[in-house]
Amino acid sequence: MRPQKVLDDDVLAALTKVFRAKGYEGASLKEIADATGLKKASLYHRFPDGKKEMAEAVFNYVDDWVENNIFSVLANENLSPEERLDIGIENIKQLYSNGSESCVFRALSMKIGMELFGNRIQNGMQMWLLHFKRLGLAFQQSDQEAEHNAIQNLVDIQGSLIVSEGLGDLSIFQFTLNKIKNRYRKD
Amino acid sequence: MRPQKVLDDDVLAALTKVFRAKGYEGASLKEIADATGLKKASLYHRFPDGKKEMAEAVFNYVDDWVENNIFSVLANENLSPEERLDIGIENIKQLYSNGSESCVFRALSMKIGMELFGNRIQNGMQMWLLHFKRLGLAFQQSDQEAEHNAIQNLVDIQGSLIVSEGLGDLSIFQFTLNKIKNRYRKD
DNA sequence: GTCTATAATATGATAGAC
DNA sequence: GTCTATCATATTATAGAC
Numbered sequence: 471m472r473p474q475k476v477l478d479d480d481v482l483a484a485l486t487k488v489f490r491a492k493g494y495e496g497a498s499l500k501e502i503a504d505a506t507g508l509k510k511a512s513l514y515h516r517f518p519d520g521k522k523e524m525a526e527a528v529f530n531y532v533d534d535w536v537e538n539n540i541f542s543v544l545a546n547e548n549l550s551p552e553e554r555l556d557i558g559i560e561n562i563k564q565l566y567s568n569g570s571e572s573c574v575f576r577a578l579s580m581k582i583g584m585e586l587f588g589n590r591i592q593n594g595m596q597m598w599l600l601h602f603k604r605l606g607l608a609f610q611q612s613d614q615e616a617e618h619n620a621i622q623n624l625v626d627i628q629g630s631l632i633v634s635e636g637l638g639d640l641s642i643f644q645f646t647l648n649k650i651k652n653r654y655r656k657d
Numbered sequence: 658m659r660p661q662k663v664l665d666d667d668v669l670a671a672l673t674k675v676f677r678a679k680g681y682e683g684a685s686l687k688e689i690a691d692a693t694g695l696k697k698a699s700l701y702h703r704f705p706d707g708k709k710e711m712a713e714a715v716f717n718y719v720d721d722w723v724e725n726n727i728f729s730v731l732a733n734e735n736l737s738p739e740e741r742l743d744i745g746i747e748n749i750k751q752l753y754s755n756g757s758e759s760c761v762f763r764a765l766s767m768k769i770g771m772e773l774f775g776n777r778i779q780n781g782m783q784m785w786l787l788h789f790k791r792l793g794l795a796f797q798q799s800d801q802e803a804e805h806n807a808i809q810n811l812v813d814i815q816g817s818l819i820v821s822e823g824l825g826d827l828s829i830f831q832f833t834l835n836k837i838k839n840r841y842r843k844d
Numbered sequence: 845g846t847c848t849a850t851a852a853t854a855t856g857a858t859a860g861a862c
Numbered sequence: 863g864t865c866t867a868t869c870a871t872a873t874t875a876t877a878g879a880c
Contacts (some may be wrong), residue, residue, distance in 0.1 A: 491768045496682035499874060511876080512846050520875065538827045568714070572767075575823055580764065581678045584822070621820070621829060634806070636762055636782045642808060651679025686856060697857080699864050707857065847880075854873070862865075 481506045481516070482531040489528050492573050494583045497521070522586060525578060529590050529614055530573050536565065536597075544601045551608040558605070559647050562627065569634040569643025576628060598624055608652045623650050664703065667695045669718040677716050677759050681770045684708070711771060712765060719761050719770055723752065723784075728781050731788045737796040745792070746834050749814065756821040756830025763815060785811055796841045810837050 484505040488497045494656065503510050517523040539561040544554050554585065575591050577583075584591070599620045606616025630646035671692040675684045686708065690697050709776040726748040731741050753760065762778050764770075771778070786807045795802025817833035 493680055493682065495680065496769055498872075500872080506846095509847060510874085511848080515845060532805075536718055575817075576763075576819055577767065579761075579819070579823060580680045580683055582683055591823045592825060599824075615840065620863065624820045625833060626812060627816070627817035628819040629812035629814070632760075632763055632766070632815040632819070633782065633811045635705045636766060637674070637777045637786075638779055639777075642812070646812060683856080687854080695863095696865060697855095698859090701857065702863060725879080845880105847878100849877085851876075851880100852874090855871080856869105857871100858869075859867085860865100861867100862863105 481508065485524055486528045486531055486574070487571075489525055490577045491576055492618065493577045493580060494521075494525055494586070495580070497525075516591070525583075525587065526590075528592070529578075533594065540565070541597065541601045544605050551605065554605060555651060559651055561645060563644075565572070565629060566627075566638060566643065569631060569640040572635070573628060573631055576631065595624060605654065611654075612639060619653050622653065626650055665715065667796065668703070669714060672711055672760070673715045673718055677761055677764045680767060681708075681712055681773070682766045682767070682805055684712075703835065704802075710768075712774065713777075715761060715766075716781070720781065727752070728784065728788045731792050738792065738841070740840060741792060741795070746838055750831075750834060753814075753818060753830065756818060756827040759822070760815060760818055763818065782811060792841065798841075806840050809840065813837055 484507070485502060488505045489504050492501070499513065501511050501522075502524065503513060506513065508516075509571075513524065516522060516529065526585035540558055541656050543549070543558045543561060546554055549557070575594060578587055579591055599617075602623045603616045607613070609616075609621065626646045626649065630643045634640050634643040669704070671828040672689060675692045679843065686697050686700065689698060689711065693700065695703075701707060704714065728743055730745045730748060732737070733741055736744070738746050744838050750756075751833075762781060765774055766778055767840070786804075789807035789810045790803045794800070796803075799805065813833045813836060817830045821827050
């Protein structure tokens with residue numbers, strides 16, 4: 471039997487763009503409808519539970535992208551640790567459009583978002599920690615060191631996104647990603 | 658002539674709490690009214706321009722607190738650099754309730770917030786940079802080093818707030834503030 | 845699967861009494 | 863300066879035609 475029809479990638483991309491830019495409360499159905507090119511009733515056909523289900527679809531969409539373009543790269547044993555790091559960082563840049571697009575975790579983690587999606591956000595962050603930690607181990611870091619650097623990487627990424635946007639200076643994001651690289655290249 | 662009557666501190670504290678927790682779009686007038694104990698019409702009496710003006714009052718309120726409890730400490734020439742650092746960091750902990758309350762910059766910097774308050778946020782962050790930089794200079798850091806550490810401090814604070822909340826682990830915020838201290842105590 | 849039309853409610857905001 | 867009452871609009875959501 472044929473697999474369940476895949477949700478239109480363009481719709482998901484548009485949904486993601488809106489939620490990342492405006493947050494959960496700020497993303498109105500009108501704006502989502504305009505961005506996707508679908509009318510509100512059509513959105514409810516695809517996402518019967520409404521806005522909440524749309525945001526969940528965004529989490530799934532981004533989770534998939536991150537799994538395929540970041541986690542799988544960081545864990546790819548066909549590549550040297552250096553290559554994993556370089557490609558992984560490049561793809562992180564891409565995920566955040568060089569620092570100009572916000573993180574889904576950040577956009578959807580105000581009070582209402584945490585109530586609805588707190589578990590997803592927590593699990594998602596733990597996955598990032600896990601994969602960064604494994605990268606550290608591949609670089610011969612101690613368990614503790616690898617764990618510590620993983621947390622630091624998350625803090626750096628989240629913080630540099632906020633500060634870059636606030637100051638209107640994307641070079642802070644770029645600089646921060648280089649700092650993350652140097653965390654593995656030397657110590 | 659008597660100075661303009663000061664806005665009730667309790668109202669401002671309640672406003673601040675709501676906007677920090679829910680963001681600009683997420684903070685409804687109903688919730689603001691409940692939190693302040695004022696009816697909507699009374700809020701409009703105090704803030705004729707409505708929600709936008711309430712958010713601006715929050716910026717002013719937090720700016721004042723930060724000026725009086727952080728910037729003025731970091732710049733207090735009656736204290737040693739070490740004392741300024743220690744007290745300043747303690748007050749930063751207090752500002753964010755040990756990592757459990759979000760930053761106003763973060764809460765009000767989604768798309769709509771940036772359109773309305775982008776300049777305030779940029780100026781506010783620049784003030785933080787300025788005062789951290791001066792602290793670095795007081796610690797005999799080079800101009801470049803002091804500047805770099807100032808940016809790093811902002812990134813660390815913003816990032817650790819997001820990651821602490823996302824992971825549900827406030828120790829990350831605490832640890833990060835210690836890291837900031839060590840940025841000055843040794844290098 | 846998408847649409848028009850519409851409903852029910854929430855939201856930001858105002859008028860006017862006290 | 864605060865309140866009750868109200869308004870216009872926006873918002874989430876649904877019904878039912880095509």
